[in-house]
Amino acid sequence: MNFGPIIPEIVLLVGTCGLMLADLYVKDERRALSFWLAQGVLLLCALSTLLLFYVHAVSGGESRTFFAGMFVADLLSHLLKLVCYASVSAALVYSRQYLLDRGLLKGEFITLLLFSLLGMMIMISASSFLTLYLGLELMSLCLYAMVALNRDSPLSTEAAMKYFVLGALSSGLLLYGMSMIYGATGSLDITEVARVTGQLAGASTDRSFLVFGLVFLVAGLAFKIGAAPFHMWIPDVYQGAPTAVTLVIGSGPKVAAFAMAVRVLINGLPSLAQDWQEMLAVLALVSMAIGNITAIAQSNLKRMLAYSTIAHMGFMLLGLLSGVIGGNRLSMNDAYTAALFYVIVYVIMSVGAFGMLLYLSRAGFECEHLDDLKGLAKTNPWYAFVMLILMFSLAGIPPTAGFYAKLAVLSAAVTAGYLWLAVAAVVLSLVGAFYYLRIVKLMYFDDPKEGAVGASGQPEMQMRVLLSANGLILLLFGIAPSMLMNVCFEVIKAL
Numbered sequence: 001m002n003f004g005p006i007i008p009e010i011v012l013l014v015g016t017c018g019l020m021l022a023d024l025y026v027k028d029e030r031r032a033l034s035f036w037l038a039q040g041v042l043l044l045c046a047l048s049t050l051l052l053f054y055v056h057a058v059s060g061g062e063s064r065t066f067f068a069g070m071f072v073a074d075l076l077s078h079l080l081k082l083v084c085y086a087s088v089s090a091a092l093v094y095s096r097q098y099l100l101d102r103g104l105l106k107g108e109f110i111t112l113l114l115f116s117l118l119g120m121m122i123m124i125s126a127s128s129f130l131t132l133y134l135g136l137e138l139m140s141l142c143l144y145a146m147v148a149l150n151r152d153s154p155l156s157t158e159a160a161m162k163y164f165v166l167g168a169l170s171s172g173l174l175l176y177g178m179s180m181i182y183g184a185t186g187s188l189d190i191t192e193v194a195r196v197t198g199q200l201a202g203a204s205t206d207r208s209f210l211v212f213g214l215v216f217l218v219a220g221l222a223f224k225i226g227a228a229p230f231h232m233w234i235p236d237v238y239q240g241a242p243t244a245v246t247l248v249i250g251s252g253p254k255v256a257a258f259a260m261a262v263r264v265l266i267n268g269l270p271s272l273a274q275d276w277q278e279m280l281a282v283l284a285l286v287s288m289a290i291g292n293i294t295a296i297a298q299s300n301l302k303r304m305l306a307y308s309t310i311a312h313m314g315f316m317l318l319g320l321l322s323g324v325i326g327g328n329r330l331s332m333n334d335a336y337t338a339a340l341f342y343v344i345v346y347v348i349m350s351v352g353a354f355g356m357l358l359y360l361s362r363a364g365f366e367c368e369h370l371d372d373l374k375g376l377a378k379t380n381p382w383y384a385f386v387m388l389i390l391m392f393s394l395a396g397i398p399p400t401a402g403f404y405a406k407l408a409v410l411s412a413a414v415t416a417g418y419l420w421l422a423v424a425a426v427v428l429s430l431v432g433a434f435y436y437l438r439i440v441k442l443m444y445f446d447d448p449k450e451g452a453v454g455a456s457g458q459p460e461m462q463m464r465v466l467l468s469a470n471g472l473i474l475l476l477f478g479i480a481p482s483m484l485m486n487v488c489f490e491v492i493k494a495l
Contacts, residue, residue: 001067002066004052005052005064005066005071005073005125006066006071006125007048007052008045008048008049008052008081008121009118009121009122009125011041011044011045011048012041012045012114012117012118012121013118015037015040015041015044015045015114016041016111016114016115016118018037019034019037019038019041019107019110019111019114020107020111022034022037023107023110023111024107026107029100029105030096030100030105031105031106031107031110034107034110035092035096035110038092038110038113038114039089039092041114042085042088042089045081045085046082046085046086049078049081049082049085050078050082052073052078053075053078053079053082056073056074056075056078057075057490060494061074061075061490061493061494062074062494063494063495065127065191069127069128069189069191069192070126070127070128070130070131070189071125071126071127071131072125072126072127072263073125074494074495075490075491075494075495076124076259076262076340076491076492076494076495077124077125077259079340079487079488079491080124080255080256080258080259081120081121081124081125083252083255083344083347084117084120084121084124084252084255084256085117087248087251087252087255087347087351088113088114088117088248088252090251090351090355090466090470091113091244091247091248091251091351092110092113093460093462093463093466094244094247094351094354094355094358094359094463094466094467095109095243095244095247095358096460096463097358097460097463098242098243098244098358098361099242099244101361101362101363101364102150102242102363104149104150104242104244108145108149109146109149109244112142112145112146112149113142113146113248115138115142116138116139116142116143116146116248116252116253117252118138118139119135119136119137119138119139119140119142119256120135120139120252120253120255120256121135122134122135122138123135123136123139123256123257123259123260124255124256124259126190126259126260126263127189127190127191127263128188128189128190129178129181129182129188129190129193130188132260132263132264133171133174133175133178135256136171136174136224136256136260137171139253139256140167140171143163143245143248143249143253144160144163144164144167145160146241146245146248147159147160147163147237147240147241147245147249148160149242149245150242153240153242155239155240156240156241156242158236158240159236159237159239159240159241160240160241162233162236162237162240163233163237166223166232166233167223167233169223170219170220170223170224170230171220173216173217173219173220173223174216174217174220174221175220176213176216177213177214177215177216177217177218177219177220178213178217179213180209180210180212180213180216181193181197181210181213181214181217181268181269183209183213184196184197184200184209184210184213185197185200190263190264190267190268191267191268193268193269194267194268194269194270194271197210197268197269197270197271197272198270198271200271207272210269210272211272211275214269214272214275214276214279215279217264217269218265218276218279218280218283221257221260221261221264221265222283224253224257224260225254225257225258225261225313225316225317226254226257226309226310226313227283227284227286227287227310227313227314227317228283228286228287228289228290228291228310228314229286229290231287231290231291231310234306234307234309234310235303235306235307237249237306238250238302238303238305238306238309239300239302239303239306239368243302243354243357243358243361243366243368244358246302246354247350247351247354247355247358250305250309250350250351250354251347251350251351252347254309254313254343254346254347254350255343255344255347258316258339258340258343261320262320262336262495265320266320266323266336266495267495270324270329273323273324274324276321277321277324280317280320280321281321281418281421283314283317284314284315284317284318284321284421284425285314285421285424286314287310287311287313287314287317288311288314288315288424288425288428288429289424289428290307290310290311291307291308291309291310291311291312291313291314291432292307292311292428292429292431292432293428293431294307295307295308295311295432295435296431296434296435298435299369299370299371300368300369300370301357301367301368301369301370301372301373302357302368304370304435305350305353305354308394308432308435308436309350311428311432312342312346312394314425315342315405315406315409315425316339316342316343316346316409317339318339318409318410318412318413318418318421318422318425319335319336319338319339319340319342319408319409319412319413320335320336320339321413321416321418322335322338322409322412322413322415322416322418323335323336323412323416324416325415325416325417331412331415331416332492333489333492333493334411334412334415334489335412335415335416336492336495337408337485337488337489337492338405338408338409338411338412339409339412340488340491340492341404341405341408341481341484341485341488342405342406342408342409344484344488345393345401345402345404345405345474345477345484346405348401348470348473348474348477349390349393349394349401349402349474351470352386352390352467352470352471352474353387353390353391353394355463355466355467355470356383356386356387356390356467358463359383359463359464359467360372360373360376360383370438370439370442371442371449372449373387373439373442373443374442374443374446374447374448374449375442375443375446375447375448375449376442376443376448377443377444378447378448379448382468383467384443384444385471386467386468386470386471387439387440387443387471388440388443388444389471389472389474389475390470390471390474391436391437391439391440392436392440393474393478394436395429395432395433395436395437396429396433397433398478399475399478399479400474400475400478401473401474401475401476401477401478401481401484402474402478403478404477404478404481404485406425406429408485410422410425410426413425
């Protein structure tokens, strides 16, 4: 039993349990002790993961499984965990004042947040359907509770119920698909599933059974990612949940869902690539169409960003479906690197966008309508510029990281022969640019709405510095994308 690879998970579990106990004795309304304990636990997790990343890279970077094949340690898992730590740490910084103003800054929020992170980490390192489902449910159950954290809000309660019911349905679809794959292959181990599937894929009867199970797996996966037509929960949950919780849902879980797609489809079912690529192509097209077109009609910022998320997940799927071309796997590294780069950039953009809404909100005022951003450039020019960078990046306008991320996945799609899909993606991106640029127009060309902007008090220095860094990182990765792209390539090459 080698416990070395799960040191970050052990640190997080022990640290979260310790934080629960310490919070019983915290009398400070700002929960300074709990906040810094949580950040300390995240820092220890990050340091231990960086150490594992370095040791792994020096030793050749090959994937290794532990605990009877249920846990995999590879460069991809280390990188994605680091992204999750960063998103959760940023969520704590951004949401602290917001939650305090609404009486929601309690030990429960911090504890549920860290336990949901533990679920994400288990999902990211899952090498068996069993561990995958365990991590998924741990993450999901914490998120359901966090959405309902504001018990006095009917909107939050309704959103939590919708999320719970539809989440249970998607878990059922996943379980059904996993059980069928298990029935066909006789194993829950993803590596063994890949080996047996390669032998069975040639027989028509066995292939039909496998594809039937694959349909349910892809459907459950699409729900967790938030791809259309399994997107119905996203707008309501994004709008109904407290903005601090919306930030959490829109960042780390997307990284975990991406890891899940890689483990199940790329590692587990490469022999059925032709089948799941066709499914992902439909999901990508429908997601980009519904996301970008429906977002235009939204006046609520959180609902608009929800539909934006659906569109972005469609773009991410473009990278995933472009790896295998008619059985030829030569372009796998480039395509999956583009998808990984896109997910990381999307998380940075999403955290920044919701962080800006939290920055502009205050006690008794929620910044969640388009009109609330009117005239921001006149009252707060620097943060209007940061928001401009975020919107440009989400729209895919150079020189931001969002532009290069879209260019990379479109290039992968064209190389794989999905020219029609790439053309559709470009057209729908142009449609989507409207609602991002509309926000820029409101900030720079409209007069401030009385009482909406400029009276947000003095947020903590940490929040202001982090928000500025968030925007500048997108510029940095847009001007010099090779820094992150090279890391992503080495990680995918070692997969």
